[in-house]
Amino acid sequence: MIEKFQEWYANRHEYQREYKERTGNKIVGYFCTYTPEEIFYAADVLPVRILGSHEPQDVTEPHIFSMFCPFCRDVLAQGLKGKYDYLDGITIGQSCLHLRQTFTSWELHRNPGWSYFLHMPNHVQSKRAIPFLVEEYRLLIKKIEELAGKEITDDDLRQGIDIMNKVRRVMKEIYEFRKKDNPPITGTEAMYMTCAQFFTDAREFLPVAEEVKRGLTARRLDRDQGKRIMLIGSENDDIEYINMIETLGERESVGCTVVVEEHCTTTRYFWDEVDTDIDDPLRAIAERYVLRTPCPSKDWPKRSRLQRILKLAKDFRVDGAIIIQQKFCDPHEADIPFIRRFLEDNGIPTYFLEFDVTVAAGPFAIRTEAFLETLEAEEDLF
Amino acid sequence: MARYPTEPLKCWAKAKELRDGFYRDFEQAHDKGGIRCIGSAWALDAVTMGLGGDVYWVTGEPYGASCAYNRSLSAEFMTAAENFGFSRDLCSYMRNYWGSIISNKYPFGGPFPKVDFAYTQHICCSHAKWYQNACELEGSDIPLYVIDVGAGAYPPFEPEMYEHRVRYVADQMLDSIEWMEKVTGRTYNDELFLEACWNDMRTTHTWAKVCMLNRAVPAPLDEKSIYSLYVLGTLQKSRGEFADFYEELLEEVEGRVERGIAAVGNEQARVMTDAQPPWGFLKIYRYLEAWGAVSIGSLYTFGLEGMWLYDEGENDLRPRPMPTERPRSREEACMMLADWHLSKPEYQHFYSPEYKTKMMDAIAKRWMCDGIIMHYNRGCEGLSVGIAENRLGLLKRGNKVMTYEGNMGDEREFDLTATETRFDIFLEGLGLKRPEG
Numbered sequence: 001m002i003e004k005f006q007e008w009y010a011n012r013h014e015y016q017r018e019y020k021e022r023t024g025n026k027i028v029g030y031f032c033t034y035t036p037e038e039i040f041y042a043a044d045v046l047p048v049r050i051l052g053s054h055e056p057q058d059v060t061e062p063h064i065f066s067m068f069c070p071f072c073r074d075v076l077a078q079g080l081k082g083k084y085d086y087l088d089g090i091t092i093g094q095s096c097l098h099l100r101q102t103f104t105s106w107e108l109h110r111n112p113g114w115s116y117f118l119h120m121p122n123h124v125q126s127k128r129a130i131p132f133l134v135e136e137y138r139l140l141i142k143k144i145e146e147l148a149g150k151e152i153t154d155d156d157l158r159q160g161i162d163i164m165n166k167v168r169r170v171m172k173e174i175y176e177f178r179k180k181d182n183p184p185i186t187g188t189e190a191m192y193m194t195c196a197q198f199f200t201d202a203r204e205f206l207p208v209a210e211e212v213k214r215g216l217t218a219r220r221l222d223r224d225q226g227k228r229i230m231l232i233g234s235e236n237d238d239i240e241y242i243n244m245i246e247t248l249g250e251r252e253s254v255g256c257t258v259v260v261e262e263h264c265t266t267t268r269y270f271w272d273e274v275d276t277d278i279d280d281p282l283r284a285i286a287e288r289y290v291l292r293t294p295c296p297s298k299d300w301p302k303r304s305r306l307q308r309i310l311k312l313a314k315d316f317r318v319d320g321a322i323i324i325q326q327k328f329c330d331p332h333e334a335d336i337p338f339i340r341r342f343l344e345d346n347g348i349p350t351y352f353l354e355f356d357v358t359v360a361a362g363p364f365a366i367r368t369e370a371f372l373e374t375l376e377a378e379e380d381l382f
Numbered sequence: 383m384a385r386y387p388t389e390p391l392k393c394w395a396k397a398k399e400l401r402d403g404f405y406r407d408f409e410q411a412h413d414k415g416g417i418r419c420i421g422s423a424w425a426l427d428a429v430t431m432g433l434g435g436d437v438y439w440v441t442g443e444p445y446g447a448s449c450a451y452n453r454s455l456s457a458e459f460m461t462a463a464e465n466f467g468f469s470r471d472l473c474s475y476m477r478n479y480w481g482s483i484i485s486n487k488y489p490f491g492g493p494f495p496k497v498d499f500a501y502t503q504h505i506c507c508s509h510a511k512w513y514q515n516a517c518e519l520e521g522s523d524i525p526l527y528v529i530d531v532g533a534g535a536y537p538p539f540e541p542e543m544y545e546h547r548v549r550y551v552a553d554q555m556l557d558s559i560e561w562m563e564k565v566t567g568r569t570y571n572d573e574l575f576l577e578a579c580w581n582d583m584r585t586t587h588t589w590a591k592v593c594m595l596n597r598a599v600p601a602p603l604d605e606k607s608i609y610s611l612y613v614l615g616t617l618q619k620s621r622g623e624f625a626d627f628y629e630e631l632l633e634e635v636e637g638r639v640e641r642g643i644a645a646v647g648n649e650q651a652r653v654m655t656d657a658q659p660p661w662g663f664l665k666i667y668r669y670l671e672a673w674g675a676v677s678i679g680s681l682y683t684f685g686l687e688g689m690w691l692y693d694e695g696e697n698d699l700r701p702r703p704m705p706t707e708r709p710r711s712r713e714e715a716c717m718m719l720a721d722w723h724l725s726k727p728e729y730q731h732f733y734s735p736e737y738k739t740k741m742m743d744a745i746a747k748r749w750m751c752d753g754i755i756m757h758y759n760r761g762c763e764g765l766s767v768g769i770a771e772n773r774l775g776l777l778k779r780g781n782k783v784m785t786y787e788g789n790m791g792d793e794r795e796f797d798l799t800a801t802e803t804r805f806d807i808f809l810e811g812l813g814l815k816r817p818e819g
Contacts, residue, residue: 068763100733101771108771117733123530128553132533136546297511300511300526301514
């Protein structure tokens with residue numbers, strides 16, 4: 001069943017077109033994980049995350065200045081090339097400036113007829129953020145009701161919460177297997193899983209994920225785990241890179257397994273559930289998005305990420321961390337020197353790689369291999 | 383050959399003196415028993431003034447620009463920031479600022495003065511991170527307060543200014559007052575705050591009125607000079623002597639318009655820009671003037687601190703009128719200040735480039751510009767957001783637009799010769815003749 005994730009990843013458009021035809025439901029594309037999927041599910045609208053294709057493109061230069069991140073340009077290219085012409089709407093929860101441009105340019109040039117900029121607060125450490133977000137959700141709900149042609153009730157919201165909590169929970173349970181020695185699931189497979197969840201209806205994803213989870217108990221991979229590596233970054237669905245470094249051991253003297261990530265394609269996206277003990281479902285959703293693991297653009301005045309990163313590193317018993325910098329991603333760039341120092345001070349070796357999602361991954365193999373070798377050398381020394 | 387009479391600004395020396403005094407006050411703050419505060423040029427500095435008349439500010443953007451103007455010093459700061467591990471594509475003001483801390487050098491002389499607390503606002507991704515890191519670089523015991531102003535666009539760009547959005551910003555200000563009392567040990571004085579709040583509005587309103595006068599032909603002010611004047615608003619909007627100065631300036635510029643005094647005697651064409659210039663190369667403005675082109679300003683110089691309202695029906699930009707009454711309480715002042723600043727023109731494009739395009743088009747038409755020069759500024763993500771769409775939108779509205787690439791604060795990313803060549807082509811396209819010699 002684990003292959004199903006890869007199939008969904010590769011055939012996201014086919015799935016979404018077929019889904020629309022089969023269910024008659026509307027589909028809204030979203031650009032950042034600060035979009036409250038619960039509210040869209042409550043309206044019977046399918047939220048799908050739009051990621052890039054990792055292919056070189058030449059259509060965004062007139063729309064986004066090249067000093068902005070390659071990811072936001074890659075994502076916009078998907079819209080400009082008409083790959084998402086079946087969408088009924090687009091939305092974004094206020095995130096980084098880079099991705100906002102993807103949204104606004106898409107809105108200007110490929111507007112599917114419904115678009116919404118959600119004012120997700122930036123100051124998530126303020127006690128004022130949750131009440132503010134609740135009011136913003138009320139405005140969003142009015143707008144979604146226009147699209148869906150139905151009123152969204154509290155029960156609908158509770159149902160949306162239940163759907164999203166279940167998929168988050170199962171993914172987290174699957175991640176538990178990655179803590180094991182010789183994990184029965186690779187980093188590449190885990191990445192396929194989380195991306196597949198972006199692209200599919202959570203209710204169709206869930207039974208597959210449940211079955212995968214059951215299967216992992218007995219699953220044994222015929223490979224040496226090598227060094228246990230953590231990836232830290234921004235939007236990094238760099239499956240080709242992960243696969244490349246996880247197969248290094250087949251070709252070289254050192255290998256590795258990516259056992260956990262701290263980035264917005266995986267753990268920052270799904271780690272936190274909505275608290276169902278809170279009576280008001282809208283407030284409960286707002287609390288979840290305000291209190292979730294933050295994007296560095298919202299992680300202030302206290303840099304709370306550091307402790308979360310360290311906890312993940314310890315829980316998953318990593319040998320080293322690769323810090324992946326999405327080129328031009330300012331919020332992460334502002335954090336990186338401090339993360340590196342913090343991890344090194346806590347005995348976790350780090351290695352820095354600046355990525356461009358549309359540039360070939362190959363040249364990064366030798367650099368990663370060199371890093372893995374330094375981890376070996378440390379073992380020899382002590 | 384001069385077509386119009388020119389004369390120097392009478393208040394020029396005073397502007398310089400005020401600026402120098404501002405930086406000196408910061409440096410000497412502790413000698414006077416005062417408080418040093420840092421934050422963004424968009425920080426709601428008025429709120430800090432309730433702590434006393436001896437709160438002395440430095441704002442990061444003009445500080446970064448001042449560093450950039452001194453190119454060799456800036457290079458040293460950039461290197462220090464990069465050696466620490468900061469990426470070279472980050473905001474160049476920020477890197478100058480951090481480099482200044484790491485190098486322990488104050489560009490106005492002496493070591494970098496250690497601050498007491500940081501108080502800023504956040505709308506660009508880099509704003510809060512700037513001071514989060516600055517505080518840590520200074521020794522991690524510097525308290526930081528940030529007010530999130532990313533609460534939504536102001537009408538007419540949104541159907542209404544929802545009360546909860548203004549409340550969100552105002553409530554953070556109110557929370558900050560308790561926080562400041564705690565971190566400074568001082569008792570907050572509401573009267574001082576109400577006065578500072580009113581000064582903030584006076585400064586930002588009066589500055590917009592000054593810029594309105596540049597609709598006149600010939601323009602009484604050129605943008606290079608405007609940089610030396612608008613800066614006071616970026617240093618500290620709530621400082622009474624700056625508000626008073628802008629009122630003096632307004633009077634003088636009104637006089638220049640009445641008497642037909644030009645900033646550029648050879649004004650034959652009028653251009654506008656869009657964002658920060660490469661500060662180490664302000665001579666590009668003199669280059670334009672040699673061709674007979676005056677840069678009348680930009681949404682940046684007009685609206686970075688000036689307060690305006692956009693009229694969609696008329697496609698016009700007009701100074702936002704002063705409130706009819708002064709605030710009477712702390713709560714009222716916070717709400718008033720929040721609403722006032724949420725209408726800031728330079729906040730609007732953070733939600734859609736179309737809003738900026740509309741305001742820029744209004745300037746182009748109402749200030750009678752022949753062309754628009756856009757700086758693809760690698761040094762500032764906040765004001766470069768949507769710039770490519772601005773270009774497309776302005777072209778679509780019939781404007782003549784040229785672009786050049788550079789960096790406001792990192793001289794390594796600006797090519798003077800190539801930029802001048804682009805200017806030549808553009809200015810010829812506007813019908814101007816290459817200056818002799």
